[in-house]
Amino acid sequence: MVTRVPLTRRYVGHGGGTTVALVREPTGGLYLDHGEPVEAQRTAAGEAVVIENREAIRAYVEACVTFEGETDAGAILPQLALPDIRAVKTAVLDFFRVAGTSEPSSTSSPSAPGGVPTPSSD
Numbered sequence: 001m002v003t004r005v006p007l008t009r010r011y012v013g014h015g016g017g018t019t020v021a022l023v024r025e026p027t028g029g030l031y032l033d034h035g036e037p038v039e040a041q042r043t044a045a046g047e048a049v050v051i052e053n054r055e056a057i058r059a060y061v062e063a064c065v066t067f068e069g070e071t072d073a074g075a076i077l078p079q080l081a082l083p084d085i086r087a088v089k090t091a092v093l094d095f096f097r098v099a100g101t102s103e104p105s106s107t108s109s110p111s112a113p114g115g116v117p118t119p120s121s122d
Contacts, residue, residue, distance in 0.1 A: 013075030
């Protein structure tokens with residue numbers, strides 16, 4: 001899956017220039033290499049605090065972002081204006097948000113140990 005992110009202006013690197021970032025879904029291999037880009041942790045007072053793993057986010061952006069009309073994403077990424085890099089970062093993190101909400105519920109259907117559905121007694 002690829003998400004198109006319109007940019008606020010045209011950026012030129014080693015190609016014809018671009019106004020669109022293309023963000024592809026991170027792979028399992030990238031996930032195994034870099035882990036969660038964002039985690040929630042509880043403080044001693046029990047409040048949830050969101051912690052960003054900047055190194056992981058950077059690795060996902062560098063691995064998953066290309067630009068229409070440009071062959072070298074590395075020439076464009078450092079040029080991006082703050083609103084554009086934030087939009088790209090959000091698009092990358094959205095893949096993790098969606099994946100986090102698509103996990104099957106443990107109460108959705110009866111199952112035997114190991115997640116194997118139990119036969120009904122109809």
